[in-house]
Amino acid sequence: MRQYFGRKLLVYGLTFFVAVTINWMIPRFMPGDPVASMLARARVSQPEAVEAMRLYYTNLFGFDQPVWKQYLNFWAALLQGDFGISVWVFPTPVSTVIMGAVPYTLGLMIPAVLLSYFVGNRLGAFAARRKVLDNTVLPVGYVLTAMPYMWLAVILAWGLGVVAGLFPVAGGYSFAMRPNWSPQFVGDLLLHWFLPFSSLFLVALGGWAIGMRNMIIYELESDYSNYLAALGAPQRLIRRYAFRNAILPQITGLALQLGVLVAGALVTEIVFSYPGLGSLILKAIQNQDLFLLQGTFLFIVLGVLIANFVIDVVYVVVDPRTRTGMAGASA
């Protein structure tokens, strides 16, 4: 088990290293002058301010220093939590801007992912090898999982928001309100949260249901299921075993899907102008705020790595074989 976690942590460490290196390399080796393009887009009119920004960013990139030193400096700054300063909301540090957005993204993603995971797995398991259900769950599941996240978001916003007028379609809370913990504000928060959450939940749901259905069919055809059936064990027991065993690859699947889920959350936020990381990325791109973009990138990578590790721990808890040190999840 120690070896299992050791390996995992090594992969995550290397991944973080690679991500940081990519982050450092791209502005330096892509064609064009990043500072110039950033300043050109930054809507700053006073020449003095532009000059100050140019000086600041040139220093930050450290173009006057040898490349290896630039790289080390980059790491040094990073380890101190210094992601640079945003152009879009100059001179707020990037880390502050990101921290303001993270709670919204997490508040959207965590419930949507967990809920869709549990409901989807149950639904898929229920549908497997039951003709009538299978014929309804499967097509709906495929349509959902094939939908671009932003499209379902747009449709929900249009149908339930614009046409039916049930939910607000933009922002994390009403413009007229100031964030506080009063019941009115929390209610308003939930109202704004509902549509982005639902669209994220629904698209993800389809994928889990289908995945579980296919897994469970394999398990129900497996040798141990046949043996139990030959000994007259009731379907209930066989299905329970099959579900437990099918959930294991689904846990690995959750880790594999994290990237897609994050991507889904980002575009969903953009549709609803929900003030999370996705909207931040859109602002960063529109304003050529490359520091903000890079900071967000590192943050997302870090978040995904942490989530992966949590999933690894869960896997060890659920799959007894990893604990006895015999086998289990490869990779």
Place this chain on the structure above:
Amino acid sequence: MSLTVNGLQVYYRTLKGEVKALDGVSFSVRDGEILGLAGESGCGKTTLGKSLIRMDGRMRHAGGTVELDGERLPIADDARMNPYRFHKVSLIPQYSMSAMNPTRKIGKMVGELLRSRGVKLDRADLEARLAQVELPREVLDRYPIELSGGMKQRMVMVISTLLNPSLLVADEITSALDVSTQKAVARALAGFRDTGFVKSMIFITHDISLTYQIADSIMIMYAGKLAEKAPARTIVTAPRHPYTRMLIDSLPEVGVRYGDKKLSGIPGSPPSLLDPPTGCRFRDRCPLAFDKCAEEPPALEVEPDHFVACWKA
């Protein structure tokens, strides 16, 4: 009579039509008898074994009856068959290596299986049975993956016989094992019969020499039909059916060097069971075939307990 099978026909539904994998087989197994069932692959022996306990979705019961201890088994009805499974008929499958749920401790799995059949686990009895096949009681706290191949095989044998079934079907259980383990497994099965864990047994294999070591009688099948059934000794020493003779002749004899006697395989291959030929199905490969073989030979009892389906027998 423990088991009586009468004119059993079981067909496989396939794309090209129904394959008559088992086409009218009659035989019986006495209490305490171990019947070895042998033949080439595709002769219907595994189909027969499956029919007695659980037919898969592609199999169709086309005719004939199976009686166990005087009761007619509803083999075509999966739900009605269930009460008989495990209690009256049990199975040691071909796939013993993967027959146990990989994510449950063996003891826990056995407990859950028994409870689902309305039986309370008798821990002392279980441990005694484990001891009989030389498994330590600690295996119950292990996962299947922690057991060696031979241990898994013995564990499955113990599980399958826990409820002292009247009939045990052991389907090709030795093919995945090495020779010395095969013998040990075969002996353990005979021991199960001797201690009364099972009343009678059908031991399906393609290895006649192994069958001979534990079986009381041997039944040879060919192309979905019974070819010959007789006490084990008779089958090996005085076979009457030409197919049996060729099978026995192809066995290397103990103490005879291969140089002395050529191993003769049987030329040709069994007929397609999709549209089997009329008359004797071995006709095309039989050196003794003559005109009469165009008619189907009945399985006649040529001497007590010796059945042969051949006009020349």
Place this chain on the structure above:
Amino acid sequence: MTVLDTALPPSPPTVRREALYFALRNGKLLVGLGVITVFLATGLLGPMLVAASPNDYVGLPMQPPSSEHWFGTNTFGQDIFVQFVHGLRTTFAVGVLGGGLAAIIGMVVGFVAGYRGGLVDEVLNMLTNIILVIPTLAVLLIINAYLGIRSVGVQALFIGLTSWPWAARAIRAQTFSLRSREFVDLARLSGARAWKIIVREIAPNMSSYLFMTFILLFGGSILIASSLDFIGLGPTEGVSLGLMLQNAHQWSALHLGLWWWFIPPGAGITAVVGALYVANVGLDEVFNPKLRET
């Protein structure tokens, strides 16, 4: 011991004929392929049949669907059907190029890692796992943000370069199990070189699996590309279904009630990707007897 079983493996033509038999009777496969064919034909032939170019001003803006403009017009008076037809073409191009590249990289890495084993496997596996964990879209965001001019080809290139890991992992596992099979041993004993064994012995034996991997990568590429387009990092020239969605969102089609602007592009993506997935399940059932319904 005498082994009577002389079961020969079924000869390849029989297997192929059987696969074809099931393929022609598999509803999922047929429906999937049918939908894909219709959309592919629209994407290929459509742009030749409609006269206007996607950015032309063709008539009154914000008109609902009519016999003249099948999908209506947007706020700029552009014909949405014309855009849709051109966008489909881009979408298929990204899918084929991105998915194809990812499939090729996945195969090379998977085959080499699975066949060679040892240190090569360790290194490739580590690489695979690292790229597997990094969220693809985030990397693409960074890369595309720094690209001044973005084309469909470059978009597909980067999608291909980042989305191969799961395929490599799956192919590696399959190769691993085929590596020790008799026919591979035989080829090895007869002195064939490694790449030859992979191409002649291993790949053909998992060709259906490889094809299904490609289909999934194909669909995945389309979805990733549409997300990139939507965020505003799509091709700077031309039109794609994702860009249409982005435009519709950016120019408030939602609030203006121009449902004909944002429904078709999303429906197109969903139909194509969904059809690919469904066809994939169909193929799985064709090649995997256990999954066929009894």
